[in-house]
Amino acid sequence: MTAWRFLVNGAPAEVEASGMRRLLDVLREDLGLTGTKEGCGEGECGACSVLLDGQVVDSCLVPICQVEGRIVRTVEGLSLAARERGSLDALQEAFLEHGAAQCGICTPGMLMAARAYLDAGGGPDDAAIREAIAGNLCRCTGYTKIVDAIAAVATPAE
Amino acid sequence: MPTRTLTPGTDVLDRALVVDPGQRVPGRASGYPLRREGPAKLTGAAKYTDDLVFPGAWFGATIRSTEPRAKLLAIELDPDVDWSKVVVVTADDIPGENLVSSIKDDQPILVPVGGEIRHVAEPVALLAAPDRETLRALKGRIRLVTERLEPVFDPERSDHVFAEYDVTSGDLAAGFESADLILEGEYRVGHQEQLYIENNAMIAVPGEDGGIVIHGSMQCPYYVHKALKRALNVSSVQARVIQEETGGGFGGKEDFPSVIALHAALLALKAKRPVRMIYERHEDIIGTTKRHPAIVRHRTGFTKDGVLVAQDIEVVMDGGAYCTLTPVVLSRGVLHAGGPYRCPNVRLRGKATRTNTAPNGAFRGFGAPQTEFAAEMQMNRAAERLGISPAEIRRRNVYRLGDTTPTGQVLRESVAAEEVLEQAVTASLFERMRDRTRQEREERRGVDAIPSGPLRTGAHRRASGIGLAIGWHGAGFTGSGEVHLASVASVELTADGRIRVLTANTEMGQGTKTVFPQMVAAELGVPVDWVEYAPQDTAEVLDSGPTVASRTVMVVGKLVILAARRLKETVEARSNGVPFHEAFRDDAREHGATRIDQRFEPYPGVVFDDATYQGDAYPAYGWAAAVATVEVDLDTFEVQVNDVIAVDDVGKVIHPVLCEGQVEGGTLQAVGYATIEEMKLDNGRYLNDRLATYLIPTAMDAPHIRSILVEAPYSGSPHGAKGVGELPMDVGAPAVVAAIHDATGVWIHDLPATPEKILAALHAGEAGGGPGVGVMEPAA
Numbered sequence: 001m002t003a004w005r006f007l008v009n010g011a012p013a014e015v016e017a018s019g020m021r022r023l024l025d026v027l028r029e030d031l032g033l034t035g036t037k038e039g040c041g042e043g044e045c046g047a048c049s050v051l052l053d054g055q056v057v058d059s060c061l062v063p064i065c066q067v068e069g070r071i072v073r074t075v076e077g078l079s080l081a082a083r084e085r086g087s088l089d090a091l092q093e094a095f096l097e098h099g100a101a102q103c104g105i106c107t108p109g110m111l112m113a114a115r116a117y118l119d120a121g122g123g124p125d126d127a128a129i130r131e132a133i134a135g136n137l138c139r140c141t142g143y144t145k146i147v148d149a150i151a152a153v154a155t156p157a158e
Numbered sequence: 159m160p161t162r163t164l165t166p167g168t169d170v171l172d173r174a175l176v177v178d179p180g181q182r183v184p185g186r187a188s189g190y191p192l193r194r195e196g197p198a199k200l201t202g203a204a205k206y207t208d209d210l211v212f213p214g215a216w217f218g219a220t221i222r223s224t225e226p227r228a229k230l231l232a233i234e235l236d237p238d239v240d241w242s243k244v245v246v247v248t249a250d251d252i253p254g255e256n257l258v259s260s261i262k263d264d265q266p267i268l269v270p271v272g273g274e275i276r277h278v279a280e281p282v283a284l285l286a287a288p289d290r291e292t293l294r295a296l297k298g299r300i301r302l303v304t305e306r307l308e309p310v311f312d313p314e315r316s317d318h319v320f321a322e323y324d325v326t327s328g329d330l331a332a333g334f335e336s337a338d339l340i341l342e343g344e345y346r347v348g349h350q351e352q353l354y355i356e357n358n359a360m361i362a363v364p365g366e367d368g369g370i371v372i373h374g375s376m377q378c379p380y381y382v383h384k385a386l387k388r389a390l391n392v393s394s395v396q397a398r399v400i401q402e403e404t405g406g407g408f409g410g411k412e413d414f415p416s417v418i419a420l421h422a423a424l425l426a427l428k429a430k431r432p433v434r435m436i437y438e439r440h441e442d443i444i445g446t447t448k449r450h451p452a453i454v455r456h457r458t459g460f461t462k463d464g465v466l467v468a469q470d471i472e473v474v475m476d477g478g479a480y481c482t483l484t485p486v487v488l489s490r491g492v493l494h495a496g497g498p499y500r501c502p503n504v505r506l507r508g509k510a511t512r513t514n515t516a517p518n519g520a521f522r523g524f525g526a527p528q529t530e531f532a533a534e535m536q537m538n539r540a541a542e543r544l545g546i547s548p549a550e551i552r553r554r555n556v557y558r559l560g561d562t563t564p565t566g567q568v569l570r571e572s573v574a575a576e577e578v579l580e581q582a583v584t585a586s587l588f589e590r591m592r593d594r595t596r597q598e599r600e601e602r603r604g605v606d607a608i609p610s611g612p613l614r615t616g617a618h619r620r621a622s623g624i625g626l627a628i629g630w631h632g633a634g635f636t637g638s639g640e641v642h643l644a645s646v647a648s649v650e651l652t653a654d655g656r657i658r659v660l661t662a663n664t665e666m667g668q669g670t671k672t673v674f675p676q677m678v679a680a681e682l683g684v685p686v687d688w689v690e691y692a693p694q695d696t697a698e699v700l701d702s703g704p705t706v707a708s709r710t711v712m713v714v715g716k717l718v719i720l721a722a723r724r725l726k727e728t729v730e731a732r733s734n735g736v737p738f739h740e741a742f743r744d745d746a747r748e749h750g751a752t753r754i755d756q757r758f759e760p761y762p763g764v765v766f767d768d769a770t771y772q773g774d775a776y777p778a779y780g781w782a783a784a785v786a787t788v789e790v791d792l793d794t795f796e797v798q799v800n801d802v803i804a805v806d807d808v809g810k811v812i813h814p815v816l817c818e819g820q821v822e823g824g825t826l827q828a829v830g831y832a833t834i835e836e837m838k839l840d841n842g843r844y845l846n847d848r849l850a851t852y853l854i855p856t857a858m859d860a861p862h863i864r865s866i867l868v869e870a871p872y873s874g875s876p877h878g879a880k881g882v883g884e885l886p887m888d889v890g891a892p893a894v895v896a897a898i899h900d901a902t903g904v905w906i907h908d909l910p911a912t913p914e915k916i917l918a919a920l921h922a923g924e925a926g927g928g929p930g931v932g933v934m935e936p937a938a
Contacts, residue, residue: 037206139355142823144862
């Protein structure tokens, strides 16, 4: 057992775990952040997507030893500023308005993939958005409303 | 939705099926309530079963067979293991009946020693341990001693029949006598996995009263409730079932949750502590139900003008190892097998048999996607053979008001087959696009269709095609199913002045939690936020039936509306006419709680005879059309579905955003069914039993889907609504396969239309015929 230190949603975390423990389990079980979901456990569905230093990763494939000293962002940290005002951030709001969340199990991962895309300056281009969320499976929506929601908050290309 | 103006020019044609980005309007839900549990789902606060914490809970696992058919001789526990630290459950530990309660009592909860194993991954024993490591280590120390028996995998060779139907109308022989064209075809569809992204999950907590509380992911709490009572010998109160946030169902959580809940409950009762049964994806795929594979054979007679005069249809479904819901899946499949077409002389035969694969069960469409695929293939092939446009041949045959179905049902109202057809044809510029793909085919003529020389490049490499299909879907349970269910839904004004809707109908993404309060608020004249939706907990709500069969809004929605009306009348009568929204708080203070329970009553004039299969098979039908455009890579034969226009008549749109969500999601599942979703088997074992090998469409595979909602109201519903959930699933696959034909000239009779099958069909030169497909043209 080793103590691993990293930042989660802006707050320091210290977890005693074997180095090969999955980041997904650390988040869900050790830190109680159950917003990150498990859909397949082998990096195919993207339900466990989180941001690691701003990059989307499948947290089921990341051993905790690789997280030492790094910055993790989960769905719970997506709208910290907005939640203090008791509301959703613009991306979450767009998902809600457009009907981009149905059963909701892919939604946290989908939001994280979308956040990374938007933070990297992604625009409202349909094909680019679809590529950005291609690692996140949704079985409910047919993706149309998800793409629409992300496009609605993307900054139009100059 | 306004129909787009037709403007000649390539640019418009290119973009005809593409949703104009300019149409995206942020805030589309405005005017309609936002998804009620949406904020919780969007912030990660929503608790799905695996998110729940029960201190001291153990982890459960299932010991499964590895053989498709065998006699179970013994269950051996490794003597070198200290088994006192864990709990093992076998059939001997079941206090009540060793049966998973369903239509027929044929499926054991656990195979008993001396009993017969009937499929790979069949549950034989259960194990619970305090931690996952112990669980994993000990799972492999339980050995099953078996004697192999000969398995059956071909449903046509099975001697065990689960159900059979034979529906006849008119005079088939005379019908074929009058035909100018007789077209035969054999179509095959395989297993399809529901692939909800949340795997099956149940947590069982022993109750203080000797009973059990189940928290889980499910569509139908009362199915689980009934299963617990029978197997555990507990009372209705001792068995309590609570649906937690559910990450998709699509039918996959209709009947199967009873199995996993029973397993969790047996372990929890023996361990005397909560037990978590959370499937991983691999286990969920190998152990749970799929869409029924089917073989559908058609012999169809047409006049030279393309008018249907005879349909002889035979449906064979593979039920898998146990009956589950197979009789009703087959029934729906058979009743929809002719497609939405008037035909005076019809014979519909159906048979479902037992094979040695995991039992097949409910999946969105419930038998209809299989048979309607075949019906639409026949119609498209007939159109081609007769030189009539696929749109025109449908115009000549679709059901219209006053037509009679093969069960003798007169379609007295709410018939929109023609309207969905015309809207789809118009919105997709169907005929113009067909002209263009025809021109492109002409240009390719002379160039070898099968790659034998150098690979193609550039524009020559991709062939585009467009395809059309239409369909129908009976709303609610088949025949007298709703009468037998006798659902009850309630609306309550609580003593502290809250308004609550109480039903057993679950939210699994489709929007129950949003539309029921919306409908009640509209009746009561109060803001929607004032109406609460009670939890789907059998200790709180009565049995309003399962959340299946596209019945929630139409059937249970009616009960909810009628209950709200009666509550309003009651309160307004007591307040001497003061409107409900002003009176209800005082009324609650004065009179305490008022709860109205509304029981299902048969739809007036709707009669079905289960014995003869004659009468009104469904109170009303929804109608759907889909136009798909595809591009086929002529080197690799990969199919990209570019666009789908989906037109669906739902009777009345209660909530446009949620309704479109159903249409778009169902359409993509149908596209997956048509193109990539394939379950391969070897000796009864699914070969692609993980998400890395069973593929579903990603955002990049998905077409642009444009949904057009049509409203042909049904008078039996106070709001006019019919069903929506299953409707789009029936038409997507045949539209895609027709588009592949338009691009390549070959018909794929066997879903999914994989590159291998397209290549094989091109090699076989199957443009008109092919194996199992015949055409007879009597001399004129």
